[in-house]
Structures are given as C-alpha cells and as structure tokens.
Amino acid sequence: MRECVAILGIGLIGGSLALCLKERTDCKVVGFDLYEEDLLFAKAGGAIDEGYTELLPAVKEADYIIIALPVEKIKQAISSLTQLSLKSNVIVTDVGSTKAEIVDIGRELNRQGITFIGGHPMAGSHRSGFKAAHSLLFENAFYILTPQTSTTPEAVEKLKRLIQEATQAQIVLMDADEHDRVVGAISHLPHIIASGLVYQIGKYNENNGWFHQLAAGGFRDITRIASSHPIMWRDVLLSNGPKLVQLIDDWIEQMEEFRVAMLNRDAKKIEHLFDRARRLRDQLPDRKKGMIARLYQCYLDIPDRPGIIAKIASYLAEDEINISNIGVLENREDAPGLLQLTFRQEEDYRRAVQCLRQRGYIVFTDEEKEEKELLSVR
Numbered sequence: 001m002r003e004c005v006a007i008l009g010i011g012l013i014g015g016s017l018a019l020c021l022k023e024r025t026d027c028k029v030v031g032f033d034l035y036e037e038d039l040l041f042a043k044a045g046g047a048i049d050e051g052y053t054e055l056l057p058a059v060k061e062a063d064y065i066i067i068a069l070p071v072e073k074i075k076q077a078i079s080s081l082t083q084l085s086l087k088s089n090v091i092v093t094d095v096g097s098t099k100a101e102i103v104d105i106g107r108e109l110n111r112q113g114i115t116f117i118g119g120h121p122m123a124g125s126h127r128s129g130f131k132a133a134h135s136l137l138f139e140n141a142f143y144i145l146t147p148q149t150s151t152t153p154e155a156v157e158k159l160k161r162l163i164q165e166a167t168q169a170q171i172v173l174m175d176a177d178e179h180d181r182v183v184g185a186i187s188h189l190p191h192i193i194a195s196g197l198v199y200q201i202g203k204y205n206e207n208n209g210w211f212h213q214l215a216a217g218g219f220r221d222i223t224r225i226a227s228s229h230p231i232m233w234r235d236v237l238l239s240n241g242p243k244l245v246q247l248i249d250d251w252i253e254q255m256e257e258f259r260v261a262m263l264n265r266d267a268k269k270i271e272h273l274f275d276r277a278r279r280l281r282d283q284l285p286d287r288k289k290g291m292i293a294r295l296y297q298c299y300l301d302i303p304d305r306p307g308i309i310a311k312i313a314s315y316l317a318e319d320e321i322n323i324s325n326i327g328v329l330e331n332r333e334d335a336p337g338l339l340q341l342t343f344r345q346e347e348d349y350r351r352a353v354q355c356l357r358q359r360g361y362i363v364f365t366d367e368e369k370e371e372k373e374l375l376s377v378r
C-alpha cells in the first residue's frame, strides 16, 4: 500500500518537501493550510494529491505527519494532534528552526504512544510561501533530526529513510538543546544582526537619502536575510530566547573589541581582527548547498551600448553554451554595471570564460571579481 504523508503548512519548506516527496517517492501527499488558494496552487503544481483547511481529514490516514508551520503554530499543532485519532504507527515530525521547546511539547504525543521526532532542514530562503518552493531546496544540505532517548531506532531509521530519499539531504542526529545553541549562533544571530544593520542605516536614511542610494554589494549581501518573513523570525526568537540573549551579549563584546581598537588607533589589532576573520571564513567547509552552490558565475564590465547583452548571448549560443541566467549588477543608479552570467554546469562556465576572452572581453571569475572590488576601495 502507498504510504501517506500529511504536510501541515504548504509554504516554502512544506511546499518544497511536498515537491520532493512527489518527485522522488511513491507516497501520497496530503496538504493542510489556512488558505484554500495556496492548496489549490500546490495541487495544480503537482506538490500534493489532496488539500484540506481542516486538520482531521488531512492527518487521519497519514503514516507520517510533517509540521511545516511557524514555530508557535507548530507547538499548537502538536497539542491539536493529541486530541485527534491518528494511525497508531504514525511518525510525527516538524521542520521548525528551533528544537528544544518543540521537542518538549512533542512529549505530549510520546505519552500517548505516538512517535514525535524533531526535525530541521538547514536550507531555506528569505522568500516564503509555496511560490518560492523548490524540489532541489534541500539537496546536499544538512537535515537535522533530534530524536529522544526514548525514540526507537526503528522509527528514527524509518523517518531518516523517507527524508533522505525525498530530499537528497544529509541527515544528522543531534540533541535538541545543542541544536538550539549551534543554530542560534550560525542562523538566528545573523538574522538579528542583518535586521539591526538595516535599521541603523534606515534611521540615517530618514535625514539623508544617500544612505539607501549608495547601499551596494556588501550591504546588500550581508542584509539579504533581513527580507525574511517577520512572523517566522518572531517565533524563532521567542522560542530560543535565553540562548539568543547570551549570543547577543557575546556579539556586543565582539563589537566592543573593534570599538576599543579603533579608539586606540591600534592598527595592528584592527588588522589582526580582519585577518583572523578572513582566515576563519576561508576555513568554512565548502558545502555544495543544493541549488545555490550549484551555480557557476562570471562577470564582464559592459560598455553602455545598445544590443551589447544580446551580442554576448549570441556568442555563447554560437558555441552552444547554456546560460542559466543573465543579470546586470548595478552598484550605481547612473552607471552601467557588471554583467553577471550564471551557469549550471562547470563545463559551460569554463567554455564561456574562454569564448568571451577570445573575443576580447575582460571576464572576471568570482575570485577575480572579489579582488577587483577590494582594489577599487583601496
């Protein structure tokens, strides 16, 4: 018999999981969401077989229930599930960005003999809703599961197998508290910092519009995640509160180190701080994170001439090189910027660089572009 997976919340993460399951397994996928239109959209997109705005019809036949709602709603959904009659061997999991609090509430299900295993795919986006969902979102990413000592190895293995098969992610098992400490530092704190930075510059901009006008590559890179969904992040902060307060204190201390070094005009110390950060950043493992790191990019300085982009595209087409995307990076409103060419295949990327260089264009690889930017600010 086909297994049935119920997904509660068909947004970015729930919708992506639904697409993964439909694409790579033979499971029946049932969706539950607040909004009928989103369910119809997900059904039309082949992500779910059935959609419900009521909980019971969505979960009653399920062999697996994946709760993909904002963290506060995950907590409520777990409590609601304890009131319903579910299949006795059902495995319930979630995708929330925090774990300790959720796993604690999951014990209500465990007490009724129902398996609850916390989960968290370490991939996502600042975008939300089913419109942003993608079946490659989790490919090669870590997917954390936080079973408890009472969880049977068979249940963990069963859930691991399903998620691994559907998402092509790398499953890791972790203690829920440790998860919150580590993910708090590498995901939640950066979101707070990004939003704080946007606020600070936003305040300056109220009296001087140049702040926004000049906000270029660096500011945009570091603040992309500040465009994330406010309700999702409100819930994350509330759920991981004490650990995040400690992390913010550590951050303030780190900023203080820079501040003091500057007040003292301590060139050696400032250089050391940047040098050490660069070394640590360069040591980060180069994980091919699903769709994102699968891309190869090169850049060209383009003269402001009509038809130039079409001309470049036609050279690549002549050599049968597949481009996945073309964009213009504009750091200034009034000047033509860099043409960014993106490729899915490394081979296409290499041939494109060669093809354009042979035709006299100055082409930069990712590393060369970074160097060029560094030189331009010196």
Ligand SMILES: NC(=O)c1ccc[n+]([C@@H]2O[C@H](COP(=O)([O-])OP(=O)(O)OC[C@H]3O[C@@H](n4cnc5c(N)ncnc54)[C@H](O)[C@@H]3O)[C@@H](O)[C@H]2O)c1
Pocket (backbone or CB within 6 Å): 008, 009, 010, 011, 012, 013, 014, 032, 033, 034, 035, 038, 068, 069, 070, 071, 073, 074, 095, 096, 097, 098, 120, 121, 122, 123, 124, 125, 126, 127, 128, 129, 130, 229, 232, 236
């Ligand atoms: N966005 C990310 O990068 C990311 C990554 C990993 C994990 N997560 C976690 O995944 C969960 C979902 O995040 P998302 O980014 O998919 O959010 P999303 O806003 O894209 O999706 C949430 C979905 O839940 C539905 N929903 C909200 N309240 C509901 C309710 N009361 N009843 C029924 N449906 C309801 C919404 O309509 C929406 O379709 C969150 O817990 C988040 O912490 C997010």
Ligand SMILES: O=C(O)C(=O)C[C@]1(C(=O)O)C=C[C@@H](O)C=C1
Pocket (backbone or CB within 6 Å): 096, 097, 121, 122, 123, 124, 125, 126, 127, 186, 187, 188, 225, 228
């Ligand atoms: O790539 C992004 O936009 C994300 O914010 C993804 C991200 C992260 O911080 O890495 C955000 C929240 C999650 O719980 C997991 C992944």
